[in-house]
Amino acid sequence: MRHRIAVVGGGPAGLTFARVMHRHGHLVDVLEREPSRDSRPPGGALDMHAGMGQLALSKAGLLAEFQALSRPEGQAMRILDTDGTVLRDWPARPDDQANPEIDRGQLRDLLLGPLDVQWGRAVTEVAPGVGDGALVRFADGREETFDLVIGADGAWSRVRPALSPVVPHYTGVTYVETSLDDVDTRHPDLARMIGDGSMAVYGVNRAVVAQRNSGGHVKVGAQFRAPLDERADMDDAEVVRAGLLEMFDGWADPVLDLLRHGTAFAYRPLYVLPVSHTWTHVPGVTLLGDAAHLMPPLGAGANLAMLEGAELAEAVAASDDLDGAVRAFEEQMWARASRWAKITGDGLERLVSSDPTQALALFDEVQPS
Structure with missing residues (x-):
């Protein structure tokens, strides 16, 4: 059975979900509020972890292309004292593929590939309970219904209020x-x-x-x-x-x-969002990445978001029970994300x-x- 699915947000989480769905022969509506792909700078580099971001890219069939673009040398790390003395120096090993770096813009373009993103589609609200799905309201006054709406729209998600009253602190x-x-x-x-x-x-x-x-x-x-x-x-x-x-x-x-x-x-x-942020499951709506578990930017967030997008896509593509697949995915996501939220939260406390x-x-x- 084919379902009408929308993913709100054209960042790593949303694009990975859409790209893995595309690989399995399913099209989804990618709704992005930015007016175009180049409307603002894409940001800095990301390190893609072998068991997380790289695994997601593998599920999307993009690992070889990623490896051609990535920079293993970007894994080098150097710590200086405030007087300029080098305290630690970890050079990168040329054959080390544990966490190679890639520019966000390059990653975005890699994930976009054949996807037809709907640019300039700013979502203002998502209302569940429309049958087994949800209603999406747009800034231009239009409304559309979907069997599943996935909020991958970041820290200040417009989808999150449909599931949780919690806001970042x-x-x-x-x-x-x-x-x-x-x-x-x-x-x-x-x-x-x-x-x-x-x-x-x-x-x-x-x-x-x-x-x-x-x-x-x-x-x-x-x-x-x-x-x-x-x-x-x-x-x-x-x-x-x-x-x-x-x-x-x-x-x-x-x-x-x-x-x-x-x-x-x-x-x-x-x-950040609370370390163990969860919600009561609501048919027709779910969250990915920062929308679900915003945490300090210490290397885990984008990797988690992409892996979640890939895993949810595989679960949805393989199941005749859309709501059951989403419910099982959420339980898995919450357990893993809470561990990483604790790790990164403690890390920020130590780094600053x-x-x-x-x-x-x-x-x-x-x-x-």
């Missing part, structure tokens, strides 16, 4: 992001300091991190504990830069140069803490010896 940590272009030619000293992958410096309740993307592009982030600033203005880059340089005053000049040479700045307070040695100890625990 602020972690106490804010991330201000900037970037450097053509770092190898324009800033060779910084390129050498960063290395082939990522670099981080941890101080008291604050950190500076840098992550290579492809093409000489580097994402730089200042992380710090502070009250939520709902009026933060990032438009004046020089004012933002001056504030950050004051916050990190006394740190090594090369580290501060990452902020001095950054271009535009973006304010990203980190929000009053004791910088906690960050170093955490890396010692997770990096290969």
Whole structure:
């Protein structure tokens, strides 16, 4: 039996679900509020874990294409002290496929492939209880019914209220992001300091991190504990830069140069959902990824989201009982996601803490010896 299914959100979770369904001969409606695929920058790089994101790509038939695009060298990690001393240096092994990096834009384009995304379809509300399915209301006033609506629309999901009253809460940590272009030619000293992958410096309740993307592009982030600033203005880059340089005053000049040479700045307070966020099952609606279990961005979120999208697609494609397949999937997702939410929540507490040695100890625990 063919079902009419909509996935709300054209990020990694939604696109993976749609791509695996497509591989099994099922078309779904992908509803994305952004007006086009290139309407805003896609963001930084992601590391795809062998048993999670890469497994999802394998289920979509895209693993070989991913491996051709990915950067195993991006797994390199370097930790510096605030005075610029290298404390730890983990070079990448060329044949290591445990967590290779890929730019978000490259991953998005890989997943899009033959999919026909409905761009500019902003969902405002989902109302379950329409038969065995749900009604979707759009910002333009239109309404459509589906047998299943999947909310893969991120932290501030418009689908989540159909299942849960819970909203994300602020972690106490804010991330201000900037970037450097053509770092190898324009800033060779910084390129050498960063290395082939990522670099981080941890101080008291604050950190500076840098992550290579492809093409000489580097994402730089200042992380710090502070009250939520709902009026933060990032438009004046020089004012933002001056504030950050004051916050990190006394740190090594090369580290501060990452902020001095950054271009535009973006304010990203980190929000999370409760560690064990679940809901009473409702026929016709479910959630994936950040919409279901928003957690600190420490490498698990996108991987979980993609694996969930692939697993739900396989379950739906293989079953004549749509609601039963979704219900079983949710139970599996909740158990795994709660484990990762606890891991990443504890990790954030250690990475941005009053004791910088906690960050170093955490890396010692997770990096290969």
